[in-house]
Amino acid sequence: MPSANLRNFGVVTITGATETLTADAHSGILIAVNRAAGCTLTLPDATGSGNLYRITTLVDQTxxxxxxxxxxxxxxxxxxxxxxxxxxxxxxYTADASDTITLDGTTKGGKKGARVELQDVAANTWNVMVYSEASGIEATPFSAAVS
Known part of the structure; x- marks a missing residue:
């Protein structure tokens, strides 16, 4: 039976250009992105597990x-x-086919301290919340970019 409590085993810091997130290594703990030059994080397949992935930025995204x-x-x-x-x-708001969040460091967010929460709520379905400072005229960070 799953626990009603979030794990709190510290922070996983991402400094590389790519990372594939997994339940064992990333669910329920803070994922801190410490790479300004860009990074791609790939989520696991949503199955309805309830797993929560919390991401924050330690630097402004360039x-x-x-x-x-x-x-x-x-x-x-x-x-x-x-x-x-x-x-x-x-x-x-997301569109029906949204499968990607892009924080660009300006109009789409991604300033230091940005926060993204993603929860696996059903088969093939992620519930998402993004909170960030932006610059210029804000634009949606959501798109359907995965093929």
């Missing part, structure tokens, strides 16, 4: 931080809150 589903059958549902001025935050 390249794209891409968080993607393992294949086009997996989709994301949720929202991104991006803000950069006194006018408040912009809110962006």
């Amino acid at each position: 390249g794209d931080l891409v968080i993607q589903a393992p294949d086009a059958d997996n989709v994301m549902q949720g929202v991104a809150y991006l803000g950069n001025d006194a006018a408040g935050a912009s809110c962006f």
Whole structure:
């Protein structure tokens, strides 16, 4: 029977250009991306496990931080809150085929301290929340980029 408590075994720091996330190594703990030049994180297949993946950025992104589903059958549902001025935050929703989050360090978020939470809620379905500072005119970080 799964535990009702989140694991809290510290932080996994990502410094490489790519990382494939796994339940054993990444679920329930903080994933800290410490690479400004861009990084691609690939999620495992969503099965309805309830596993939670929490990602934060330790530096402003100068390249794209891409968080993607393992294949086009997996989709994301949720929202991104991006803000950069006194006018408040912009809110962006996923589309039906969204499978990728791209934080570019400017209009799509990705400033130091950005936070992304992804939960495996059903077969082929990820629930997502993105919170980040952005610059310029905010734009959606969601796309259908996995083929």
